[in-house]
Each structure stands twice: as structure tokens, then as C-alpha cells.
Amino acid sequence: xxxxxxxxxxxxxxxxxxxxxxxxxxxxxxxxxxxxxxxxxxxxxxxxxxxxxxxxxxxxxxxxxxxxxxxxxxxxxxxxxxxxxxxxxxxxxxxxx
Amino acid sequence: xxxxxxxxxxxxxxxxxxxxxxxxxxxxxxxxxxxxxxxxxxxxxxxxxxxxxxxxxxxxxxxxxxxxxxxxxxxxxxxxxxxxxxxxxxxxxxxxxxxxxxxxxxxxxxxxxxxxxxxxxxxxxxxxxxxxxxxxxxxxxxxxxxxxxxxxxxxxxxxxxxxxxxxxxxxxxxxxxxxxxxxxxxxxxxxxxxxxxxxxxxxxxxxxxxxxxxxxxxxxxxxxxxxxxxxxxxxxxxxxxxxxxxxxxx
Numbered sequence: 001x002x003x004x005x006x007x008x009x010x011x012x013x014x015x016x017x018x019x020x021x022x023x024x025x026x027x028x029x030x031x032x033x034x035x036x037x038x039x040x041x042x043x044x045x046x047x048x049x050x051x052x053x054x055x056x057x058x059x060x061x062x063x064x065x066x067x068x069x070x071x072x073x074x075x076x077x078x079x080x081x082x083x084x085x086x087x088x089x090x091x092x093x094x095x096x097x
Numbered sequence: 098x099x100x101x102x103x104x105x106x107x108x109x110x111x112x113x114x115x116x117x118x119x120x121x122x123x124x125x126x127x128x129x130x131x132x133x134x135x136x137x138x139x140x141x142x143x144x145x146x147x148x149x150x151x152x153x154x155x156x157x158x159x160x161x162x163x164x165x166x167x168x169x170x171x172x173x174x175x176x177x178x179x180x181x182x183x184x185x186x187x188x189x190x191x192x193x194x195x196x197x198x199x200x201x202x203x204x205x206x207x208x209x210x211x212x213x214x215x216x217x218x219x220x221x222x223x224x225x226x227x228x229x230x231x232x233x234x235x236x237x238x239x240x241x242x243x244x245x246x247x248x249x250x251x252x253x254x255x256x257x258x259x260x261x262x263x264x265x266x267x268x269x270x271x272x273x274x275x276x277x278x279x280x281x282x283x284x285x286x287x288x289x290x291x292x293x294x295x296x297x298x299x300x301x302x303x304x305x306x307x308x309x310x311x312x313x314x315x316x317x318x319x320x321x322x323x324x325x326x327x328x329x330x331x332x333x334x335x336x337x338x339x340x341x342x343x344x345x346x347x
Contacts (some may be wrong), residue, residue: 008129029131035238040131042231043138 011037016053023055101277103158108320110150111178117143118335142228149221169339173324180319181264183328190253194261197236201298202268203229209285237301244305263315
């Protein structure tokens with residue numbers, strides 16, 4: 001088991017729950033290749049009908065922002081409340097907004 | 098009720114049931130957590146098929162036996178599964194080879210059964226076919242990975258294939274029950290399934306750099322109730338609770 005874990009790289013899994021919605025990060029898994037990663041994604045993350053589509057990407061291919069730069073990256077947005085589209089009335093029929 | 102029809106449903110249901118129980122034994126023991134869940138998913142699909150088939154068989158028999166009575170209160174000689182299904186899990190390679198050979202068979206069988214004149218069986222088969230297509234994908238990809246993998250994985254999968262191949266003869270051994278069901282338009286022609294099964298299996302074996310073993314003329318008869326000792330151990334485990342505490346529910 002330890003050997004398998006060091007052998008198999010880590011993948012990030014994204015699941016689209018319904019047609020029309022975006023893929024959302026569901027979690028990660030280990031797999032030897034892309035085909036196996038899709039199969040494992042299906043077996044691990046769609047057991048309860050969570051999805052209609054799966055994306056997988058090697059975790060090592062993801063580029064993440066640096067937590068240390070959090071203040072510079074995100075805090076300037078804090079006082080710009082006018083960017084939130086909260087001034088519109090949303091009809092009840094519109095879902096998933 | 099036709100005895101052949103009842104027996105035929107038991108053959109289908111028992112093969113899925115026994116295989117489900119076998120795969121369930123891998124839970125907590127598979128080479129990786131992801132495979133653990135993959136095998137458990139397949140086991141649950143097979144258990145679902147067994148429940149539908151055995152429930153139907155019980156109703157057809159009309160003696161008041163439900164799926165539980167058939168699964169938990171029959172002894173070895175009353176089981177009608179293919180002998181291949183009861184062969185021990187062995188190592189991961191043996192489990193994959195057994196699964197691969199049976200998936201290829203069930204895929205053809207359920208495909209044809211989904212056009213059965215028996216409407217209820219056709220419905221069960223249509224549902225099972227979708228599941229089996231995924232099982233086949235799982236087991237055939239693994240067979241290629243192991244066969245075309247390392248020296249050790251190739252050696253193990255080759256050994257398992259030599260061991261289990263002779264049990265495939267039983268799949269296509271037509272007896273009175275099969276004949277009666279084919280004539281009634283309930284079951285498919287096993288003679289027609291065989292070349293399709295062979296072609297699908299051989300194509301994957303080539304990809305897996307494996308060669309189909311030579312036929313040694315071995316013929317098991319699990320579907321007529323003749324089983325090896327492995328099934329006895331399996332049933333002892335599976336049936337313990339209902340035997341020790343009859344009617345127990347949770």
C-alpha cells in the first residue's frame with residue numbers, strides 16, 4: 001500500500017453535478033494514469049449520483065497563489081462593495097445564481 | 098412454473114451473488130483505497146442484480162421463498178452459479194482475471210437477455226448491462242496494466258489466466274435448461290455468444306501481451322449444482338447470520 005502511494009501520482013477531481021453547471025472541485029485521489037484517474041473519480045466521487053461529467057488534472061500541474069501574498073492579492077477588494085451585483089431584483093424562477 | 102425457467106434465473110442470480118460476496122472480501126484489503134472502493138462498487142452492482150433475479154425466481158417458484166430465503170437458506174448443491182465465480186480471490190491478479198472473464202460473458206449475456214421474451218428478465222438485463230459495461234471497462238483496463246506492466250505483474254496475471262481459463266468452458270456448455278430457455282425465447286443462444294466473447298477477450302489479451310491458454314477440455318458444472326469446496330466456505334461466511342439467528346433483521 002505504501003508502495004502504491006509513492007508510485008501513483010496525485011490527481012485533483014472536478015465534478016459537474018448537472019448539465020449547465022460548472023465543474024466543482026470534489027477532492028483528490030491517487031491513480032497511475034489519466035484513464036485510471038477518471039475511473040477512480042467515478043468510483044469515489046459519483047457513487048451517490050453527484051455527477052454527469054468528470055475532469056481530472058495532475059495535482060502537480062496546478063499553480064496556486066502564495067498564501068503569504070494574500071493581503072496584496074485579496075484585501076484591496078474588501079472596500080469595493082459596489083462590485084457586488086446586489087442592486088438587482090432576481091426573479092424567483094432563476095436558479096443557481 | 099417451469100423448473101427450467103426457475104433454474105435459469107438461479108444460474109444468473111447465483112453467479113452475480115457469489116461474485117459479489119467474493120469482491121466484498123476485498124474491502125479493506127485492496128492494493129489502494131481507490132481500488133478498494135472500485136471493487137466494492139462492482140460488488141454492490143452485482144448484489145443488486147442478484148436481488149432482482151432471485152426475487153423474481155422466488156415469485157416464479159411460488160413456494161413463498163423470497164430473495165433472502167434463496168440467498169441465505171440454500172446449501173451448496175442448490176446453488177447454480179458458474180464454477181468460475183466461486184474460485185478463490187487469490188491475489189489481485191487472480192481476482193482481476195476472474196472478473197475479466199465473467200464481465201466479458203455477462204456483457205454478451207445481458208446484451209442478448211435485454212431482448213428476452215420474458216419482459217421482466219429483459220428489464221433486469223437492461224439495467225445490469227449498463228453496470229456490466231463499466232465492470233468490463235474496469236477489469237479489462239486492469240488486465241492490460243498487469244499483463245503489460247512489470248515482470249512480476251505479468252507473471253502473476255499469466256498464472257491466474259492459466260488457472261482460471263479452463264473454467265470458461267462451462268459458460269458455453271449447453272444443457273437441457275439452456276436449450277429449453279432458448280427455445281422459449283427467454284435465453285440467448287450460447288453458441289452465438291461464444292465467438293463474441295472470445296473475440297472481446299482475445300483482443301484485450303493481445304493488448305495485455307498475454308496468450309490464451311490451450312483448452313484442456315476441463316468442464317465444470319456449477320450451474321447444475323456441482324461445486325468445489327470453496328463455495329462451502331463462502332456460504333458459511335455469507336449465511337452465518339441467518340443460520341445462527343433465523344429471521345434476524347437490522
